[in-house]
Amino acid sequence: MGRLSRSLFVKxxxxxxxxxxxxxxxxxxxxxxxxxxxxKKNINRFFGDILTIVENPIAEATFRLDKTLIKQQIDSLLLNSNVARVEVKDEAGEVFVFGQSSQTHFPVSKSVADFLFPDLHSYHRSLILRKPYFKAGQLIIWPEKRVLAESFLIKHASILMYNLVKDLLFAFIISVFFYFLITHPLERLTQVFTSIEEDLDRPFPDIFSRRHRFDEFGRLYVSFARLWQKLKHTKDELERSYIHSMAVIEHAADGILLLDQEFKVVFLNTAARAMLGEQASVTLNQSAQKVLDDETFNTIKHHIDTMPPDTPLTLETLFKGAKKAIPVEIHLAQFDLQGKVEILLLVRDVTERIEAQEHIHQLAYYDPLTKLPNRQLLIDKIDDYLKHDIHEGQFGALILIDLDRFSTINDALGHNVGDKLLVRVSEELSLLERESIILARMGGDEFAFFVMGMDKQTEVEGFIKAFAQKVLVLCATSQEIDQHSMHISASIGVMLFSGQNWQVETIVKQADTALYRAKEAGRNTYVIYENTMQAISDLRLEKEKSLHRAIELGLFELYYQPQVNNLGELIGAEALIRWDDGERGFISPSEFIPLAEELGLIVDIGSWVMDTAFSQVSTWLEDGIWLPSWRMSINVSPVQFQQYGFLAMLKEKIDKYQLPTCCVDLEITENMLLTDLDSSLEKMKLIREMGVHLSVDDFGTGYSSLKYLKILPINRLKIDQSFVRDLLDDKGDEAIVFSIIALSKAFNVSVLAEGVESVAQFERLQEIGCYFYQGYLFSRPVSSSQFVNECVHGLKMN
Structure with a gap:
């Protein structure tokens, strides 16, 4: 038997x-x-029958306290090898009589028995005497699982052996059948290939009988016979292949030049002749130096002389075409063909690619709107200047320019007008460009001048100040765009630097810091960077990072400050956010809330406050700690209140915690109304229709109190603690508090005083008609557990 068939058969x-x-x-x-x-079913049935048999005798013996009879019954049960232990317990659950099997050796281990019958433990039967009716106790029988397992395994061992022998015999029959059906015909086919592989002219023998004529082996034989016929025509096909290859070469889009060992051109295809034009005829049998520049030709010659065959080379150069030099990519390959070295040059015209690269460069480094250098190109220019061009004693300056309130123009008149304005401003600023001054657009409404090669610091500062003034004047010029007359201004930040020990990122960062200070100074001005600015900027950046980390890690906590009436009874609480930074301790909300509003994080923080407060009140309501008449006051940021989806978010959270709306009191500031009075009033009315209470926080400190009070759909005014603090000593503050209380009564609105810290303040507020309070006199803001222990249980309940 051949190696193939033997191996296949064994496998x-x-x-x-x-x-x-x-x-x-x-x-x-x-x-x-x-x-x-x-x-398991048989075992359960067996032990059920046993229990039924001995139940009545043991019940009667237990009733008569006849331990001897019970013992006899137990011993009779233990005679059965399937029983391991029997216990009889009296009506009190105490063991009255028990017995245990004396078997100690078992053919089957306990682990095997537990594996087969893991849930087989014990059988219980209550012992009840029918006449007279008496609960005599309980009968418990433990089966001997090892004996049961042995019986089970003996019963099934013969079945296992029978199945195994049957399947092995069946596998052997299949193997023999497989040999005669497949392996043997394959062996014959292999012998035929071996006998004729060196003689292509021999006819392919007929080796299969009729029974294989139409099966897979028959079709395989036909396929090989046809393949054998095709091999006879290989020589003809190779000749035709050569002709075809030449046709492909002639019609290739790339130019193909074949050089001999002396670098003379011995072949040109059609594309190469088209590149050369009239020169093609005189190029044949001439040196390739006629179509390549000297540097490229020397590079190719050096590569051929020094590198082994089959070492490719790719380079870009100019090809001396018929009318002009053509930018090309040349791929060189040398090969040894029967002892003769030939050099193949594949020449590709890359004019379109270079034009595309130039276009990409334009897009990458120039602003498509204003055609000015963009941020990346300006940064590269500064970096290059720092590395190569700046000299000792010379100064450079980066001047960042930001158009003030440009977003208002975009929003009001559209981006089309805004883009035209940017183009007009760039044209005006371009008037200030010089050889040493580069103008760029940094993005959006921000431009930058990069000034190079200035000497002597005093002259530098004078020049920069005069330059900044010119920029301000140009930007402040009235512009007419699409029949719109616009007056704009600019804020300017300047960073002066000298020497090479600078990083571009630092220069841009410090110029941006100066620009930020110019905006803080009221806009339409310029600020030159000073070292103290960086410390302020770094501190702000650190605060921003800490705030982001606090939101990500959930470092906030809600505290609750009780609100009481004039009888000292609890009427609600205000939820106050607290932030323990770990390193800096507790950070005041007055410090991080404005920063959160500026960074756009206040919406997430406000949503977290509502979730936490609503969840807490819902829990307290379920536990009977919070009365439905109490209100939980929650401060709402103007930024959060003006959000489009604020009402939907509020309703979703109230429904989520199944919270009565009468328990919710939203505190807003009166300055919130200055942004959009009509929209704010509409939202407030919808909130009131939901049943949610509204309070105006810090009343009296804003600018619109008296003007808008009569139209606000509110439930309560909160007197700011700054008026309560000096209530007893400052007649002016007392008059303000008295006026607020009088106004609240006139408009049928309740009033609550914040910051009540002394009994004297408490009594004076009562005298002038204020009956609701919040302050340290009653409690500081405390955690939820402290609020329950110290405030709910410590104060009178309404």
Whole structure:
């Protein structure tokens, strides 16, 4: 038997036997599982019958306290090897009589028995005497699982062996059948190939009988016979292939030049001749130096002389075409063909690619709107200046320009007008460009001048100040765009630097810091960077990072400050956010809330406050700690209140915690109304319709108190603590508090005083008609657990 057939037969036999064993074991395994289930039912039935038989005799013996009879019954049960232990307990649950099997040796281990019958533990039967009716106790029988397992395994061992032998025999028959059906015909086919592989002209022999004529072997034989015929025509095909290859070369889009060992051109395809034009005829048998510049030709010659064959080279150069030099990419390959070295040049015209690269460069480094250098190009220019051009004693300056309130123009008149304005401003600023002054657009409404090569610091500062003034004047010029007359201004930040020990990022950062200070100074001005600005900027950046980290890690906590009436009874609480930074301790909300509003984080923080407060009140309501008449006051930021989806978010959270709306009191500031009075009033009315209460916080400190008070749909005014603090000593503050109380009564609105810290303040507020309070006199803001222990249980309940 040949090696192929022998190997194939052995592999098939091993695989078939292995599969048979595996399938047999799997089949037996499922049979065992089914047998275990059936055996469990038989065991349960067996022990149920035993319990039924001995129940009445043992019940009567237990009633008569006849331990001897009970012992006899137990001993008779233990005679059965399937019983391990029997206990009889009296009506109090105490063991009255017990017995245990004396068997100590078992063929089956306990672990095997537990595996087969893991849920087989013990059988219980209550002992009840019918006449007279008496609960005598309980009978408990423990089965001997090892004996049961032994019986089960003996019963199924013969089945397992039978299945295994049957499957092995079946696998052997399949293997023999496989040999005669497949392996033997393959062996014959292999012998035929071996006998004729060196003689292509021999006819392909007919080796298969009629029974293989139409099966897979027959079709395989036909396929090989046809392949054999095709091999006879290989020589003709190779000749045709050569002709075809030449046609492909002639019609290739790239120019192809073939050089001999002396670098003379021996072949040109059609594309190469088209590149050369009239020169093509005189180029043949001439040096390739006629179509390449000297540097490229020397590079190719050096590569051929120094590098082994089959070492490619790719370079870009100019090809001396018929009318002009053409930018090309040349791919060079040298090869040894029967001892003769030939050099192949593939020449590709890359004019379009270079034009595309130039276009990409334009897009990458120039602003498409204003055609000015963009931020990246300006940064590269500064970096290059710092590395190569700046000299000792010379100064450079980066001047950042930001158009004030440009976003208002965009929003009001549209981006089309805004873009035209940017183009007009860039044209005006371009008037200030010089050889040493580069103008760039940094993005959006921000421009920058990079000034180079200035000497002597005093003259530098004078020049920069005069330059900044010119920029301000140019930007402040009235502009007419699409029949719109616009007056704009600019804020300017200047960073002066000298020497090479600078990083571009630092220069840009410090110029941006100066620009930020110019905006803080009221806009339409310029600020030259000073070192103290960086410390302020770094501190702000650190605060921003800490605030982001606090939101990500959930470092906030809600504290609750009780609100009481004139009888000292609790009427609600205000939820106050607290932030323990860990390193800096507790940070005042007055410090981080404005920063959160500026960074746009206040919406997430406000949403977290509502979630936490609503969840807490809902829990307290379920536990009977919070009365439905109490209100939880929550401060709402103007930024959050003006959000489009604020009302939907509020309703969703109230529904989420199934919170009565009468328990919610939203505190807003009166300055919030200055942004958009009509929209704010509409939202407030919808909030009131939901049943949610509204309070105006810090009343009296804003600018619109008296003007808008009569139209506000509010429930309560909160007197700012700054008026309560000096209530007893400052007649002016007392008059303000008295006026607020009088106004609240006139408009049928309740009033609550914040910051009540002394009994004297408390009594004076009562005298002038204020009956609701909040302050340290009653409690500081405390955690939720402290609020329950110290405020709910410590103060009178309304």
């Amino acid at each position: 098939q036999a091993v695989l078939t036997l292995t599969l048979a064993v595996v399938l047999s074991l799997l089949s037996s395994f499922f049979q065992v599982l089914e047998g275990v289930s059936a055996e």
